Amino acid sequence: MKKAPQILDELGFRKTEIRIKVLEHLQKVEKAVSQPELEKKFNKLADRVTLYRILSAFEEKGIIHKIMDVHGVARYAMCNEKHCTELEHHDEHVHFNCTECGDVVCLDSVKVPDIKLPKSFSLSRLNLNIEGTCDNCQK
Amino acid sequence: MKKAPQILDELGFRKTEIRIKVLEHLQKVEKAVSQPELEKKFNKLADRVTLYRILSAFEEKGIIHKIMDVHGVARYAMCNEKHCTELEHHDEHVHFNCTECGDVVCLDSVKVPDIKLPKSFSLSRLNLNIEGTCDNCQK
DNA sequence: TTATAATAGCAACAATGTTGCGATTTATTT
DNA sequence: AAATAAATCGCAACATTGTTGCTATTATAA
Numbered sequence: 001m002k003k004a005p006q007i008l009d010e011l012g013f014r015k016t017e018i019r020i021k022v023l024e025h026l027q028k029v030e031k032a033v034s035q036p037e038l039e040k041k042f043n044k045l046a047d048r049v050t051l052y053r054i055l056s057a058f059e060e061k062g063i064i065h066k067i068m069d070v071h072g073v074a075r076y077a078m079c080n081e082k083h084c085t086e087l088e089h090h091d092e093h094v095h096f097n098c099t100e101c102g103d104v105v106c107l108d109s110v111k112v113p114d115i116k117l118p119k120s121f122s123l124s125r126l127n128l129n130i131e132g133t134c135d136n137c138q139k
Numbered sequence: 140m141k142k143a144p145q146i147l148d149e150l151g152f153r154k155t156e157i158r159i160k161v162l163e164h165l166q167k168v169e170k171a172v173s174q175p176e177l178e179k180k181f182n183k184l185a186d187r188v189t190l191y192r193i194l195s196a197f198e199e200k201g202i203i204h205k206i207m208d209v210h211g212v213a214r215y216a217m218c219n220e221k222h223c224t225e226l227e228h229h230d231e232h233v234h235f236n237c238t239e240c241g242d243v244v245c246l247d248s249v250k251v252p253d254i255k256l257p258k259s260f261s262l263s264r265l266n267l268n269i270e271g272t273c274d275n276c277q278k
Numbered sequence: 279t280t281a282t283a284a285t286a287g288c289a290a291c292a293a294t295g296t297t298g299c300g301a302t303t304t305a306t307t308t
Numbered sequence: 309a310a311a312t313a314a315a316t317c318g319c320a321a322c323a324t325t326g327t328t329g330c331t332a333t334t335a336t337a338a
């Protein structure tokens with residue numbers, strides 16, 4: 001996995017402390033994280049608005065993707081380097097929302113079967129949100 | 140389909156004007172509607188808060204179900220009488236979000252294939268949000 | 279070292295959603 | 309029909325998530 005500063009460099013971003021830390025965090029946790037979570041984690045290191053703008057900027061460059069969790073809160077997760085480019089995203093995987101710990105993880109291993117829509121409907125994007133108990137919270 | 144006043148009666152709700160109208164509207168449109176939409180439609184007939192409480196009350200009784208649309212806004216749609224009871228909901232259908240008109244419809248005809256999760260994950264609920272263009276907005 | 283473009287911070291605002299409480303109203307009971 | 313009780317409503321206030329405009333700061337290139 002590429003190091004965060006290098007990624008920022010290649011994308012034309014400045015290597016500021018907060019941007020490096022946010023990106024490293026996203027790489028490490030392998031979960032979909034929200035702005036409020038980042039705000040708690042990086043308390044006082046950056047303004048709320050800064051975090052929102054960092055996430056938007058990263059998403060525009062295609063290194064993270066945005067999903068709505070079951071509470072209607074935006075979450076962002078690293079894109080799978082194999083599948084995503086700046087122009088085209090392939091995030092048609094399962095997003096698992098744990099009702100115990102609230103974590104949201106991308107289950108890349110689970111593939112979404114083909115959905116057959118009525119002819120008059122066209123599909124552009126797809127997000128499968130599953131609620132349940134994650135592996136960490138199973139007793 | 141049962142008439143709205145009768146449904147309210149059977150559930151122990153009072154037959155107030157706004158409750159009857161909200162329920163009739165949900166029955167008629169066959170879409171998932173949000174509080175902001177109801178507020179526009181029933182302008183000045185009821186307070187914002189009243190609408191939120193009506194939707195919550197209906198949901199608790201199991202006659203409507205709540206879904207998050209792709210914008211993170213809560214929407215409610217009539218439950219399929221054949222499948223849902225007060226205790227158990229079966230809303231594992233597709234929710235289609237039209238990017239043109241913003242409407243959200245439950246595509247009951249499309250069935251969600253079985254999802255195989257890793258053993259350590261347990262599933263309790265499932266919502267498949269699809270974005271695209273609906274039949275009305277196809278040119 | 280300087281210049282400049284990107285980034286950050288602050289203030290203000292918007293939208294959705296929730297809670298508490300007093301006022302009103304439906305529906306039951308007397 | 310009048311009284312009563314419980315459900316419903318409306319208002320005010322608040323919380324959270326998210327956005328925009330503008331100024332100040334800073335990383336990087338020249």
